[in-house]
Amino acid sequence: MTFPQFVFRNVIRNKRTYAAYFLSSAFSVLIFFVYALFIFHPDIKNGVTASLAVQLMVAAEVIMYVFSFLFVLYSVSTFLKSRKREFGILMMHGMTRSQLNRMVFLENMLIGIASILTGIGIGIITGKLFLMIGSRMIGIEPLPFILSTKVLIITISAFLILFFCISLFTAILVRVNKLIDLFQAGEKPKKDPKTSVFLSVVSAVLLLVSYYLAATATVYSLLFRMLPVIGMTIIGTYFFFTQLSVFMTKLVQKNRLLFWNKTNIITISSLAYRLKDNARMFFLVTIVSTVAFCAVGTLASMNVLNEQIDTEYPAEISYIAMDEEPLHQRNLEQIESELKEKQLSYHKNQVPIKIVEIASSSSEALYPPEELAVISFSNYKKIAEAAGYVFTEKPLAEQDALEMKSSSLGNSNFLSFILKQEDIKLEPESSTEHVVLPWQLVYDEGMVVSDPLYEKLTPVSTELFTGFYIEDIEKTLGIANNLVKDGVAFPSDDSSYSMTVSGTLLNIQMSMFKMMLFVALLIGAVFFITAGSFLYFRLYADLDYDRRQYLTIKKIGLTDQELNKIVTRQLALLFFVPIVVAFIHSGFAFMALQSYFTLSIAGEVVIVLASFLAAQIVYFFFIRYNYLRNLKKSLI
Structure with a gap:
């Protein structure tokens, strides 16, 4: 040979x-x-x-x-x-x-x-x-x-x-x-696993703090908290498996009522050794599984955008003319003509927007806004009701103002402005309840003011907003493609209008997330299968040691039923402890992600986690069957 x-x-x-x-x-x-x-x-x-x-x-x-x-x-x-x-x-x-x-x-x-x-x-x-x-x-x-x-x-x-x-x-x-x-x-013989009380406490503190920061994150604080939370979670998870889990197991061993109950003495006594020996593997499986859950769950949650986009784009087609050129009338006629060709029923609303000059503002930006878009409260109510909102806001007092919300995520800067005209000061203390103009059409800042104050304002220019309201957003896909690029148009040297077509924007957005979900599903599958392989390797690496241990115990009367019970418990801990920890990590990650959505993503998250759990349970019973079969060969 x-x-x-x-x-x-x-x-x-x-x-x-x-x-x-x-x-x-x-x-x-x-x-x-x-x-x-x-x-x-x-x-x-x-x-x-x-x-x-x-x-x-x-x-x-x-x-x-x-x-x-x-x-x-x-x-x-x-x-x-x-x-x-x-x-x-x-x-x-x-x-x-x-x-x-x-x-x-x-x-x-x-x-x-x-x-x-x-x-x-x-x-x-x-x-x-x-x-x-x-x-x-x-x-x-x-x-x-x-x-x-x-x-x-x-x-x-x-x-x-x-x-x-x-x-x-x-x-x-x-x-x-x-x-x-x-x-x-x-x-x-294995040495008695030692733990550090200090590191166990550090692990608990790091995990609890990271969970708190994730659970209380807002759309504004999430970006700043993300890296510290990830870092604390990784370190806390490592010390959880190397220190805290072993420490907790030793505390359980001191409870004689539980420890000395039937076969618990065998299960729990070897648990501390298994946790210590497999700590790094548990850590790897937990982190890899968390990445897989979060990647797939995050992109699966993007399906709610199909519903959320209705609040982001209240008018299915929005058009703002910045001057009185005949071009705008032709463009609006083209939009109406295409809607009629598609046999889409719609209603149209038009409101003026005054652009006023700013003398100073409370903005700390390097380049603060020089102009401000202003609409009257009555016109704000008009287009909000046209979008189908139930309008409950009370009319403004003469000098009051509301910051115009341009996204359902909120944009509450509450900047105050002093206008060049008669030193008029606008100090909003709250924002509008509804989005009536999408963010693509409000470049700097927008404001809703009382009708009397609106009449007093002398603008540098007046723009005309036209909104087309259609029941089915998806049917606006492809409308006026020659006027917009990928569903949106910004003013330039060649054009003096801005425009959004929400059906086209939704299609592009959902196509992008479907791509990302397709990629994430395959990568998530690789990560999850690999995590299962880590468990498989570790299990069969200890098979010879387990054979000798159970053979010794069987000589003093261990039955097959008791052996099955002990092995099942130990394998369940081996398979599901890191997965449960990964579920908890992912759960708090999704709580932080929820701050980006006005609609709940709980349904999508539950489906993703339940699917991974079902796959893990199937894998667990497959490995349990094969492990017991190989273990009992040497015990006959």
């Missing part, structure tokens, strides 16, 4: 241990290959939507490639630790250090090449399906399956380099201790 044959048979004999590593690596290759099919497809390079899709997929390729590198590195290091006894036997029979390094290198490369071939093979078989699903989600025509040599070369080269570097790196780091140490690696 040649050395390569020995390496091949060694991998085949350990197929159970290598199975999750191989399948996860093959799945990563598959997703990388599918993305490459999109990125280098000759029919996807035209259009803004397709261009954005390509950019997102390139970013996903990079993220997944870096993550795959870390995943493979962790997996290989776990295998090496669990094979010390095997290395000792080989060295006792004459294997040299260089041969051992060569064996490890060839094994990793063999699994890597098999993963690449398997991933690409499945990708070729299912590529057409992925292209159909992806095309539908990003809103383009169905793409034919085209397998270019560039896709094959990039995928094979990228992962060959990855597996080569990892194999070379791990082969160099293989540590050969004394033979006696290698043989006793899995039999040495």
Whole structure:
């Protein structure tokens, strides 16, 4: 038998241990290959939507490639630790250090090449399906399956380099201790896990503070709190698994009523050791799972924009004419003509907007606004009622003013202004309840003033707002495409109007989020499967130790039913503790995200988390069945 044959048979004999590593690596290759099919497809390079899709997929390729590198590195290091006894036997029979390094290198490369071939093979078989699903989600025509040599070369080269570097790196780091140490690696009694009360308290404080900051975040404070909260959560999670969880387990052991109850003495006594031994793995699984949950959940939540956009764009088509040129009348006639062609019923509203000059303001911006858009309270009420709002605001006193809300997220700066005209001062103490003009049409600041005050104002110019109100926002898609670019038009040297078509804006926005969701789903699947693989590796790395432990306990009367109960509890803790912590992290992250929406995203979040939980439960019972089967083989 040649050395390569020995390496091949060694991998085949350990197929159970290598199975999750191989399948996860093959799945990563598959997703990388599918993305490459999109990125280098000759029919996807035209259009803004397709261009954005390509950019997102390139970013996903990079993220997944870096993550795959870390995943493979962790997996290989776990295998090496669990094979010390095997290395000792080989060295006792004459294997040299260089041969051992060569064996490890060839094994990793063999699994890597098999993963690449398997991933690409499945990708070729299912590529057409992925292209159909992806095309539908990003809103383009169905793409034919085209397998270019560039896709094959990039995928094979990228992962060959990855597996080569990892194999070379791990082969160099293989540590050969004394033979006696290698043989006793899995039999040495474990030291009693020690914990720090100080670090346990630090963990609890960091997590509680980060949860509080996330739960109380607003749309204005979220950006400033994001990085500190993420940092505190990561550090707090690490110390939670390395310190706090072990500390809490030791407290439970002091409760004799619980600890000495039936088989709890076995379950709880080994729990502290498992938590300490698997702390880093739990930490990795929790962080990876949280990233997957948040990525998919955040983008799934974007579906509420379909409803929220009604509040952002109360008039389905908004048009502001900045002068009295005949062009504006032609444009409005074109809009009405297209609405009639589509047989859309609508009603139209027009109100004037006065542009007044500002002498000074309370703004601290480097370039404070020089002009202010002002509408009267009666006109504000008119277009608010036209948009279908129930109007309950009380009329303003003569000198009162309201800040014009231009987004449902709010823009409450409450700046005060002194106008050049007779030193009129506008000091709003609140904002309007409703959005009547979208933010694209209010460049600097807008104000609603009382009717008497509005009549007194002498503007530098007067603009005319025209709103077209239609019941079905989606049917305005494509209206007046020659007047707007991607649903919005801003004034320029060539045009003196601004305009929004909310149906077109909604279509572009939803297409973008569908693309992002498609990308996030695939990356989330890779992350989640990898997290499950981490658990699988750790479980089978401890299998020999567990066999000896349960064999000893069985000699003093442990029944099969009690064994099933103990193993199920321990596996449940192993599988669901990091997932539950990840759910809690994600829950508070979504509470912070809710500040960006006027509508609730709870339904979408619950569906995403429930889907991940269902997948984890299925995986748990599959692993439990196989683990018990392998464990009982040596107990017969």
